[in-house]
Amino acid sequence: MFKTVVTLLRGRAFEAEERLADRHAxxxxxxxxxxxxxxxxxxxxxxxxxxxxxxxxARKLESTRAQIAELETRAVAALQAGREDLAQKAAENIAALEGDAQAAERARTIFSAEIAKLERHVRNQAARFAELERGRRIARAAEAVRVARRGRLEEAPCCQSTLSEAEATLARLREQQTEVCAAETALDALDAEPRAESLNETLANAGFGPAVKPRASDVLARLKEKAGGPL
Incomplete structure (x- = not known):
């Protein structure tokens, strides 16, 4: 029983880890x-x-070989001059330098092999990294598309709106704007129509029917009448 519970817990932990990895891939x-x-x-x-x-x-090896060549030349000259003692000292130095040269050659052989391995490794790593970089850009683009299409294939988070919702909101807004424009147009048309009062005033001013509003000429005539005739 205990083993079963442990196995179940491990399975659930693995599933949770996979879900977390997928969510934050x-x-x-x-x-x-x-x-x-x-x-x-x-x-x-x-x-x-x-x-x-x-x-x-390589520089050390080149310098050592140059020293060996110079000592050999001088040692040969010493032998030719009968100075074997000097040639002996030169031979001892040449032997030591040749040992250094051999060590440098072995080191260069090792370095050359390691450098070749490292160059192949770096090329391989750089190529794989470049491929990963391209893949990451593609994955980001695909994720952007998936997020843009969210709501059609999967349910969007409760706090995040979808394109469909935005389109519906825009449609309602345009409908409201259309209604407002129509109402304003109708109101402007009503304002442009001549009112009955203004028509009556126009007709009265033209001499058809009594005046609608008191006129200055009528008031002046009344005042003249009160004053006893024309002034």
């Missing part, structure tokens, strides 16, 4: 890419160090 990929970039940088630095050490050994 892009963030997880970004961090893994950063880690991979650091690994590639370390490999490049190791290659640079190995190359620099190989160049140092």
């Amino acid at each position: 892009l963030s997880l990929l970004d961090q893994q890419m950063r880690d991979a970039a650091l690994s590639v940088d370390r490999a490049k630095k190791a290659l640079a160090i190995a190359t620099a050490q190989d160049q140092t050994e």
Whole structure:
């Protein structure tokens, strides 16, 4: 029984871990890419160090060979002059230098092999990283499309609106704006129509029917009448 419970808990933990990884796959990929970039940088630095050490050994070897050649020339001259004692000392130095040269050659052989391995490794890592980078860009684009289509294939979060909802809101807004424009147009048309009062006033001013409003000419005539005739 205990074993069954432990196995069940392990299974649920694994499922939860997978769900978490799926939910944050892009963030997880970004961090893994950063880690991979650091690994590639370390490999490049190791290659640079190995190359620099190989160049140092090459310079040492070249200098040692030059010293050997010079000592051999001088030793031969000493032997020709009967100075075997000097030639003996030169021979001892040449032997030591040849030992150094052999050691430098062995070191260069080792460095050359390591450099070749590192170069292949760096090329391989760089190619894989570039492929991952392309894949990440594609994955981000696909994720953007998936988020844009959310609501058709899967339910969107309760706090996030969908394109369909935005389109419906826009349609309602346009309908309201259309109704307002129609009402304003109708109101302008009503305002443009001549009112009955203004028509009556126009007709009265033209001499058809009694005046609608008191007129200055009528008031002046009344005042003249009160004053006793025309002034």
